[in-house]
Amino acid sequence: GDSVTQTEGPVTVSESESLIINCTYSATSIAYPNLFWYVRYPGEGLQLLLKVITAGQKGSSRGFEATYNKETTSFHLQKASVQESDSAVYYCALGTGNTGKLIFGLGTTLQVQP
Amino acid sequence: AQTIHQWPVAEIKAVGSPLSLGCTIKGKSSPNLYWYWQATGGTLQQLFYSITVGQVESVVQLNLSASRPKDDQFILSTEKLLLSHSGFYLCAWSRGEEQYFGPGTRLTVL
Numbered sequence A: 001g002d003s004v005t006q007t008e009g010p011v012t013v014s015e016s017e018s019l020i021i022n023c024t025y026s027a028t029s030i031a032y033p034n035l036f037w038y039v040r041y042p043g044e045g046l047q048l049l050l051k052v053i054t055a056g057q058k059g060s061s062r063g064f065e066a067t068y069n070k071e072t073t074s075f076h077l078q079k080a081s082v083q084e085s086d087s088a089v090y091y092c093a094l095g096t097g098n099t100g101k102l103i104f105g106l107g108t109t110l111q112v113q114p
Numbered sequence B: 001a002q003t004i005h006q007w008p009v010a011e012i013k014a015v016g017s018p019l020s021l022g023c024t025i026k027g028k029s030s031p032n033l034y035w036y037w038q039a040t041g042g043t044l045q046q047l048f049y050s051i052t053v054g055q056v057e058s059v060v061q062l063n064l065s066a067s068r069p070k071d072d073q074f075i076l077s078t079e080k081l082l083l084s085h086s087g088f089y090l091c092a093w094s095r096g097e098e099q100y101f102g103p104g105t106r107l108t109v110l
Helices: none
Strands: A003-006 A011-014 A019-021 A023-026 A034-040 A046-052 A058-061 A064-067 A077-079 A088-095 A102-104 A108-113 B003-007 B010-013 B019-026 B032-038 B044-052 B055-058 B065-070 B073-078 B087-095 B098-101 B105-109
Touching: A003 A088, A003 A102, A011 A019, A019 A108, A023 A088, A034 A064, A046 A058, A046 A064, A046 B098, A102 B044, B003 B087, B010 B019, B019 B032, B019 B087, B019 B105, B032 B073, B044 B065, B044 B073, B055 B065, B073 B087
Parallel strands: A011 A108, B010 B105
Antiparallel strands: A003 A023, A019 A077, A034 A046, A034 A088, A058 A064, A064 A077, A088 A102, A088 A108, B003 B019, B019 B073, B032 B044, B032 B087, B044 B055, B065 B073, B087 B098, B087 B105
16 A cells, blocks of 8 residues: 655754655555655644655745655755754655645654754 | 634533544635544544545444535534544645645544
């Protein structure tokens, strides 16, 4: 079946350091799934961070980037220099079709130390 | 602007008791609606989706049911709660490929 595997947390980094949260997927029900990163900041609801619906393309938002790599079935989230306000739980997700089914990873808790 | 409201914010219920969780979307006509569940330490799982009033499709069987009585309302319910129903319930609506989530309901079954 379809599944998403991401870096197990918590991940702790210092402010201004670089970050990568790995995400790999398995899509058996659809050849070219849509890929998403969602984020939940402390005390807030789950919100979309970025999406990419075309293989080979890169999405970016708030300094974060992720590239849809169909060869390696990966969608890693990267940021060159994190801030304390980036502390949150990040979820990688795979969209499997027009019914809107999303498959989520377990989530990665990021803690940025000042 | 679209807003999504869930109620209640949290519930503590006894095993075997009934449950009803609600979700309302304002500012979006005929949205696709979704229910998700997250057990403690688990991932978000989509439970139900609805494309139109009166029509609900089940994605995962958890001894729960869902209904869409109005265009802007989505209800999750069961007549008998199990311990395994504990967790966090999220309602969402979609625009294209993107989904927008409500604040969620924390359910504790004792």
